[in-house]
Amino acid sequence: MPSAAERTRTLVQSTCSGVLLVPGLEGTRPEHLMADERAVGPDGDVFLVLPADSPVVRAATHAQDDELSAVLEITDVAPVSVPQRIRGRAWISGWLTRLPGMAQPGRMMLRLEVGEASVDDLWGASTVEPEDFARAHADPLHAQETELLQHLHAVHGEHVQLLGGLLGERAAELAEGGAVPLALDRFGLRVRFRAARTGGVFDARFDFPEPVRDVVELRRAMHQLFEAAAH
Structure with a gap:
């Protein structure tokens, strides 16, 4: 399974929505606390690009010589229609500083020096040390x-449904229910099934024979999964 640090790093580098929580800005509308861009530097610092007139930028400007504490909260929502669409959240807490001249005109880059990190997702809840976050790679x-x-x-829904046949005694219960691909990483595919009789939902994880490194290897691994389910 991916480590907690890798999962956190993946969420930070993804396009998931992220809001900066800054003391004194609690009443600010969430869209004014979102960075236009996010990136992670080689030392694990998170770089955020925001409009120059953002409340966060103003707070960082006024703080200047003082440390401005902040938390970057990232929410991961499934990109397909499925019950309980929030797949997880990550929190990166630390200190914000301005980096003048590092962004396009009308924009300001801020650096979030990571002090603590945590993730609560489909794998469970874990804390992440800053050093582990810095060393980790996104999926x-x-x-x-x-x-x-x-x-x-959209295209392989029938094949995804057939994966329920790999679940042994639960296979018959899933034969007529729905199945939606919920999450994908280099280690495998997670599917959310709906039981036809009860309407309840549960997740099942289908591991690849070995971790994949790119989409080409993923296609091969998915073909193997579908072949196994067909037999």
Whole structure:
């Protein structure tokens, strides 16, 4: 399974919505606390680009010599229609400083020096040490995950449904229910099934024979999964 640090890093580098929580800005509308861009530097610092007139930028400007504490809260929502769409959240807390001249005109870059991090997602809840966050890498499929899940759901929904046949005694219960591809990473595919009789939902994880490194290897791994389910 991906480590907590890797999962956190993946969420930070994804397109998931992220809001900056800054003392004194509690009443600010969420859209004014969102960065236009996010990136992670080689030392694990998170770089955020915001409009120059953003309340966060103003707070960082007024703080200047003082440390401005902040929390970056990221919410991961499934890119396909499924019950309980929030897949997880990550929190990066630390200190914000301005980096003048590092962004386009009308924009300001801020650096969030990471002090603490945590993640609560489909794998569970974990804390992440700053050093582990800095060393971790985002999942190699993270940039394509949305498109891949939507493609699986729209084009290969029948095959995804057949994966329920790999679940042993639960297979019969799932034969007529729904199945939606929920999450994808280099280690495998997670599917959310709906039981036809009770209407209840549960997740099942289908691991690849070995971790994949790119979309080409993913296609091969998915073909193997579908072949196994067909037999």
